[in-house]
Amino acid sequence: AQKVTQAQTEISVVEKEDVTLDCVYETRDTTYYLFWYKQPPSGELVFLIRRNSFDEQNEISGRYSWNFQKSTSSFNFTITASQVVDSAVYFCALSVVNAGNMLTFGGGTRLMVKP
Amino acid sequence: GAGVSQSPSNKVTEKGKDVELRCDPISGHTALYWYRQSLGQGLEFLIYFQGNSAPDKSGLPSDRFSAERTGGSVSTLTIQRTQQEDSAVYLCASSPDSWNTEAFFGQGTRLTVV
Numbered sequence: 187a188q189k190v191t192q193a194q195t196e197i198s199v200v201e202k203e204d205v206t207l208d209c210v211y212e213t214r215d216t217t218y219y220l221f222w223y224k225q226p227p228s229g230e231l232v233f234l235i236r237r238n239s240f241d242e243q244n245e246i247s248g249r250y251s252w253n254f255q256k257s258t259s260s261f262n263f264t265i266t267a268s269q270v271v272d273s274a275v276y277f278c279a280l281s282v283v284n285a286g287n288m289l290t291f292g293g294g295t296r297l298m299v300k301p
Numbered sequence: 302g303a304g305v306s307q308s309p310s311n312k313v314t315e316k317g318k319d320v321e322l323r324c325d326p327i328s329g330h331t332a333l334y335w336y337r338q339s340l341g342q343g344l345e346f347l348i349y350f351q352g353n354s355a356p357d358k359s360g361l362p363s364d365r366f367s368a369e370r371t372g373g374s375v376s377t378l379t380i381q382r383t384q385q386e387d388s389a390v391y392l393c394a395s396s397p398d399s400w401n402t403e404a405f406f407g408q409g410t411r412l413t414v415v
Contacts, residue, residue, distance in 0.1 A: 223406075229390065231406035277344065287332055287396055287404060288357070291344035 188213045190280050192292035199268055200300050207263045207295045209278030220261045221279040268299045305407035307393050313413045314383055322378040322410045326395030333376050335368060339389035383414045
């Protein structure tokens, strides 16, 4: 069985601060995918990134960056110079190759960026 | 539009009534998923359709829940004899295939059972 843990239920920062959202996962499968989704107040889940288990290269996309470390089963997400529009709930998720594409989600981290 | 469309956006029903929730996936997407988002349980997988294969129903919480996908496109999630614990946001997602590609989510149906 798969499990995703996001220990931080809520984070509050002031605009322009950097913030890191933690994600720890558990799976016995060797081939899997990790995802981050953003859920703004409108409710729709917005895809941010997908990373497969064989690619540990970190990725940067604008103010967003992701740190994947298999040794610690973590896939952390950092927002640099946060903005008010970053306020949302962020979900980390895991899927395994042998289980279709269904996602196992973490509990989510609510990020509040104050002006 | 080009995205996943769900209807209704909000539904209030009386305990014991049946409800049907609809999902229109992105055209051409062969995989379709239903998830449920509730305060106590977070985001839970319910059911998965892939092409013409038998659906994976492993996430359905009880036999009051069922879903079908007609013609490989539109899907309907039916909840019979609704209970208050069924109150949640029901999210539908579709993806081009089952190879762990990005899943595109609809805005969900907020179900309230009173």
